Amino acid sequence: MVAIPAEMTFIAHGAGGGPEVLVPQRGPVPAPQADEVLIRCMAVGVNRPDVAQRSGSYPPPPGASPILGLECAGEVVAVGAKATRYKVGDRVTALTNGGAYAEYCTAPEAQALPWPQGYDALRAAALPETYFTVFANMFGHGQLGAGETLLVHGGTSGIGVTAIQLAKAFGATVFATAGSAEKVAACLELGADAGIDYRAQEFVEEVKKLTGGKGVDVVLDMVGAPYFAKNIRCLRLDGRLVMIAFLGGHVAEQVDLRPIMVKRLTVTGSTMRPRTTAEKGEIAAALEAKVWPMLAAGKCGPRIFRTFPLAEAAAAHRLMESSAHIGKIMLTVG
Structure with missing residues (x-):
């Protein structure tokens, strides 16, 4: 068994606004739904939809976490009653429905994939959204x-x-x-x-x-x-x-x-976030079959421009908005 704390650090964005509204806060660790896994986040990707949600122009869909963040990689620490593929201790990268700017994040099991062979958390977390x-x-x-x-x-x-x-x-x-x-x-x-x-x-x-x-x-x-x-x-x-x-x-x-x-x-x-779990699961399966072998062979990998600690999410958003980057902007957790 993995000890799961009652609380975690996450990045709040309050009522929205500029990058300065992004501040660390403490809150409860989410519990996975029946078809979900709970991931201890090691790395998180920063994406344009995060900027839009922070500024108030891209609200999360009903039922999704209000916390920013659409992709993460880390270790599975709990699984829902109907989640059968992954077990505690497995390392996965996931397209989340929100909530990734945090120490712990839930994601539907169908939207999680194993880290490609040879990948670490940072490179694995840079994959799902794009x-x-x-x-x-x-x-x-x-x-x-x-x-x-x-x-x-x-x-x-x-x-x-x-x-x-x-x-x-x-x-x-x-x-x-x-x-x-x-x-x-x-x-x-x-x-x-x-x-x-x-x-x-x-x-x-x-x-x-x-x-x-x-x-x-x-x-x-x-x-x-x-x-x-x-x-x-x-x-x-x-x-x-x-x-x-x-x-x-x-x-x-x-x-x-x-x-x-x-x-x-x-x-x-199209947009990705409003798609159903089944639809995203079909995309995940196709990626695992057709693209993950390429990644394991050293092809088509993400290009990481800069990383920031989770607490410096505001600086990561400023860089995103400057468009000075070439490739992915990432956050490291822990």
């Missing part, structure tokens, strides 16, 4: 296949780094946009076939040059409204636009919709 999101959207909704071409925006974000590597590993050609020459170089180092500095170049024109005027098969976009019309122009016949965030806004006005019909385009997108 790998679940990219795999489901790029290969599921976007139907990206071998021999096709992908344009991914924000190539040096956690999502971008993951998308570049997975798309290349599954046989696609990848173009990535980024906001500086340094970040473009990082995209190329990650395996992108071409990088586009969106501050110095017009990405629509660059895509035309790179594809001989044909366009790309899939665009993976997190910018939203400002890029919508441009993304449509970047797509080739039967192309797919997959939207996963709206960092630049969600209302697009005066957009010419005719190319959607003329080029037989598909416009789709």
Whole structure:
């Protein structure tokens, strides 16, 4: 038996606001529901949805922990009555429904996976949010296949780094946009076939040059409204636009919709958090079968830019909001 304390340290965000509202507090250790495991967190990932929730624009779904944090890695210390795969002492990484900015966190067992062979807690915790999101959207909704071409925006974000590597590993050609020459170089180092500095170049024109005027098969976009019309122009016949965030806004006005019909385009997108446990479990199973062996072989791994102690979550959020990072921002626990 593992001794579980009655209380833990977690990061509170009060009524919301800027990064300064993130402060350590003490509170009760959560108890796992029947289909959940309780994890003693060793490392936690910082993601854009955390920033949105802290600022008040991304409330947790009903029943989810109000504490920030959508991914963690650590040791299972308790299991629910209907949880059968993991036992106390197993080391897992999990896509949580919230609550990861803490010493202890619950997660549905179906959303937990073993650490890939050779991984430590920090690298394992950097996986779930971006790998679940990219795999489901790029290969599921976007139907990206071998021999096709992908344009991914924000190539040096956690999502971008993951998308570049997975798309290349599954046989696609990848173009990535980024906001500086340094970040473009990082995209190329990650395996992108071409990088586009969106501050110095017009990405629509660059895509035309790179594809001989044909366009790309899939665009993976997190910018939203400002890029919508441009993304449509970047797509080739039967192309797919997959939207996963709206960092630049969600209302697009005066957009010419005719190319959607003329080029037989598909416009789709999704969010991960509201999906059911069964849906997330299906993604987890696909990742374990198709991606975890690549990670164990040293391929497609996360790039960790900087780590902070859990108590310095505010500094981690300031870095996230600066967009100065290349790869993942992480918190260490204990």
